[in-house]
Amino acid sequence: xxxxxxxxxxxxxxxxxxxxxxxxxxxxxxxxxxxxxxxxxxxxxxxxxxxxxxxxxxxxxxxxxxxxxxxxxxxxxxxxxxxxxxxxxxxxxxxxxxxxxxxxxxxxxxxxxxxxxxxxxxxxxxxxxxxxxxxxxxxxxxxxxxxxxxxxxxxxxxxxxxxxxxxxxxxxxx
Amino acid sequence: xxxxxxxxxxxxxxxxxxxxxxxxxxxxxxxxxxxxxxxxxxxxxxxxxxxxxxxxxxxxxxxxxxxxxxxxxxxxxxxxxxxxxxxxxxxxxxxxxxxxxxxxxxxxxxxxxxxxxxxxxxxxxxxxxxxxxxxxxxxxxxxxxxxxxxxxxxxxxxxxxxxxxxxxxxxxxxxxxxxxxxxxxxxxxxxxxxxxxxxxxxxxxxxxxxxxxxxxxxxxxxxxx
Numbered sequence: 579x580x581x582x583x584x585x586x587x588x589x590x591x592x593x594x595x596x597x598x599x600x601x602x603x604x605x606x607x608x609x610x611x612x613x614x615x616x617x618x619x620x621x622x623x624x625x626x627x628x629x630x631x632x633x634x635x636x637x638x639x640x641x642x643x644x645x646x647x648x649x650x651x652x653x654x655x656x657x658x659x660x661x662x663x664x665x666x667x668x669x670x671x672x673x674x675x676x677x678x679x680x681x682x683x684x685x686x687x688x689x690x691x692x693x694x695x696x697x698x699x700x701x702x703x704x705x706x707x708x709x710x711x712x713x714x715x716x717x718x719x720x721x722x723x724x725x726x727x728x729x730x731x732x733x734x735x736x737x738x739x740x741x742x743x744x745x746x747x748x749x750x751x752x
Numbered sequence: 753x754x755x756x757x758x759x760x761x762x763x764x765x766x767x768x769x770x771x772x773x774x775x776x777x778x779x780x781x782x783x784x785x786x787x788x789x790x791x792x793x794x795x796x797x798x799x800x801x802x803x804x805x806x807x808x809x810x811x812x813x814x815x816x817x818x819x820x821x822x823x824x825x826x827x828x829x830x831x832x833x834x835x836x837x838x839x840x841x842x843x844x845x846x847x848x849x850x851x852x853x854x855x856x857x858x859x860x861x862x863x864x865x866x867x868x869x870x871x872x873x874x875x876x877x878x879x880x881x882x883x884x885x886x887x888x889x890x891x892x893x894x895x896x897x898x899x900x901x902x903x904x905x906x907x908x909x910x911x912x913x914x915x916x917x918x919x920x921x922x923x924x925x926x927x928x929x930x931x932x933x934x935x936x937x938x939x940x941x942x943x944x945x946x947x948x949x950x951x952x953x954x955x956x957x958x959x960x961x962x963x964x965x966x967x968x969x970x971x972x973x974x975x976x977x
Binding site: 595642646672700701702703704722726727728729731732733735736738739741742745746 | 884968
């Protein structure tokens with residue numbers, strides 16, 4: 579039985595087809611959705627289900643749940659509703675990163691002042707997608723962030739530069 | 753942007769290579785008044801005299817001295833948006849360019865339609881940079897923020913901060929499993945006062961009962977430790 583199998587595999591490959599390489603399952607990206615609003619979680623889930631190689635490993639409805647689920651599941655990506663973080667403020671992002679070093683945080687932003695987005699980015703979020711644009715941009719953001727890049731609107735870049743400049747100015751004053 | 757403002761947006765093109773200059777000019781010439789320079793001295797003169805809205809600056813320009821040389825050019829016309837173009841873009845240099853005040857950084861082979869978009873975006877006050885610079889940019893922001901927090905620890909912005917010190921004390925005791933009677937004895941207050949404090953705590957934290965509070969406090973202590 580065993581022998582038969584070991585013979586079968588190489589003979590399949592010997593035909594010169596590289597299909598087995600193409601069909602080889604890609605590493606799956608594990609995702610935690612953290613949003614207190616069920617509709618919003620479902621909207622994100624729909625987008626994720628339509629993608630290959632992405633898997634939802636958990637959902638969280640509060641900041642504390644998000645932290646404990648992240649510590650337990652070590653997802654590659656946490657989709658974090660910016661309004662979820664009331665227990666911690668924006669520092670929830672650094673708490674999540676402390677709990678799971680490999681985890682990358684994408685902010686889901688509804689109506690939020692830009693200063694809160696900037697706070698969350700300062701704490702280590704590497705993605706930011708408007709909830710209105712989930713279908714259009716979440717797939718791009720997930721692919722970019724899970725492969726180590728960042729994803730956000732170009733409009734945030736000048737704000738980030740302002741913050742960096744403020745750091746430099748303060749450092750020079752001291 | 754009004755047509756007049758757009759009409760006034762002079763774009764200066766600075767590259768030592770004629771082919772590169774004409775390639776960049778291609779997508780822009782019907783949109784902006786263009787000037788071209790091929791060397792540093794004429795770049796300096798044009799910056800000072802024309803005060804262009806945008807300069808497309810080839811990092812290969814002799815005498816520029818790379819990204820570090822940009823601030824000296826910028827000083828000749830502080831309001832000009834400097835966009836750096838290079839045949840060998842990389843994200844570290846892109847980050848350095850932006851930190852040096854450049855409003856754009858991209859490949860000198862950027863196709864003309866995209867380059868036109870880039871110039872338009874920069875004229876609107878935005879920054880044009882390849883997406884792979886975003887990650888190092890955010891890393892920088894995060895590490896500077898963390899360093900700052902280490903030097904000057906911020907007040908933790910937490911829900912527990914909404915409580916008074918006494919309420920926080922009581923919340924922690926509930927988290928440790930104490931009864932109202934025990935808390936009253938421990939803090940030397942009446943049970944009625946403990947209850948009054950609890951009502952305030954529940955309201956402030958949006959919780960409905962002491963079990964919820966106990967779980968909240970335990971979990972809070974665990975995750976913030």
